Amino acid sequence: MIIDAHLHFSKIKKFTHTAKTVSKVSYSLAGLAAEMKQNRVVAAVGMGLQETKAALFPDKTIPTPMLLDLDENPKSLYACPGINPYKLNKKSLSSLELLLKNPKTVGIKLYSGYYHFHLFDKVYGPVYELAAKYKMPIVSHGGGTYSHLGLYRYSHPLDVEEAAYQFPKINFIIAHLGNPWIYETAELVYMKPNIFADLSGLIVADSKGVKETASEKVFTERYRSAVITCGAYEKLLYGSDWPLAPMKAYIAFIEKLIPEKHKHKVFYKNALNVFPRLKIQS
Numbered sequence: 151m152i153i154d155a156h157l158h159f160s161k162i163k164k165f166t167h168t169a170k171t172v173s174k175v176s177y178s179l180a181g182l183a184a185e186m187k188q189n190r191v192v193a194a195v196g197m198g199l200q201e202t203k204a205a206l207f208p209d210k211t212i213p214t215p216m217l218l219d220l221d222e223n224p225k226s227l228y229a230c231p232g233i234n235p236y237k238l239n240k241k242s243l244s245s246l247e248l249l250l251k252n253p254k255t256v257g258i259k260l261y262s263g264y265y266h267f268h269l270f271d272k273v274y275g276p277v278y279e280l281a282a283k284y285k286m287p288i289v290s291h292g293g294g295t296y297s298h299l300g301l302y303r304y305s306h307p308l309d310v311e312e313a314a315y316q317f318p319k320i321n322f323i324i325a326h327l328g329n330p331w332i333y334e335t336a337e338l339v340y341m342k343p344n345i346f347a348d349l350s351g352l353i354v355a356d357s358k359g360v361k362e363t364a365s366e367k368v369f370t371e372r373y374r375s376a377v378i379t380c381g382a383y384e385k386l387l388y389g390s391d392w393p394l395a396p397m398k399a400y401i402a403f404i405e406k407l408i409p410e411k412h413k414h415k416v417f418y419k420n421a422l423n424v425f426p427r428l429k430i431q432s
């Protein structure tokens with residue numbers, strides 16, 4: 151059994167386009183249900199994201215909280231509502247708080263790098279207050295952005311270190327192992343009790359996945375080396391970033407990075423610890 155701790159289920163032009171042209175994924179309710187079933191993915195966490203018009207992401211005008219608006223959400227899909235720091239006011243914060251009371255909400259997603267604010271900027275103060283009140287982890291985008299409009303100085307893992315230091319009661323999850331700062335992320339996950347990482351989005355793949363050519367071996371080896379450097383297998387989470395890769399190919403890729411005896415933790419158990427609200431539906 152697998153829990154996918156990071157995927158998408160929102161009407162975002164870039165995702166629809168990648169699903170059609172690269173990953174060849176059916177980016178739909180039926181497509182999600184079929185891939186989850188085929189790959190024994192019993193629960194998934196969707197990262198809330200929306201744009202007011204096609205291809206506008208990162209959108210400064212979209213209201214907070216951003217949701218999973220592709221279609222009706224399946225029962226096994228949980229959510230981390232997304233925050234637009236340009237739209238944080240009394241009204242949006244009370245909508246966010248209402249969502250945090252919903253049992254299907256398991257965390258909060260911040261789009262560091264896409265939005266040009268440091269994670270420790272005071273603009274996020276009220277969000278952290280709510281995260282602490284409802285015991286919600288913060289998932290923070292880490293590293294390279296899937297848009298040329300991102301600024302990497304705001305998505306460096308050392309930003310998470312500062313925020314995690316200032317808010318020691320909140321757990322932070324660095325998405326994408328902070329790629330390309332994977333060794334920096336590995337060190338933080340190893341050393342800091344309230345920093346975790348997910349392994350999503352390291353490759354954008356089609357159904358053939360990562361092949362064993364020489365260059366791809368080097369590429370895979372780099373991630374494996376960072377994961378070994380980290381060594382804290384109880385703090386790493388499997389996530390696919392679906393629809394950017396088919397689930398089957400992405401699972402096969404992550405399996406290459408994780409030693410056999412730690413697979414159950416990374417692919418399943420850790421997600422239940424980090425997202426305490428997440429329950430497996432029978």
Ligand SMILES: [Zn+2]
Pocket residue numbers: 156157158197350351391
């Ligand atoms: Zn993502």
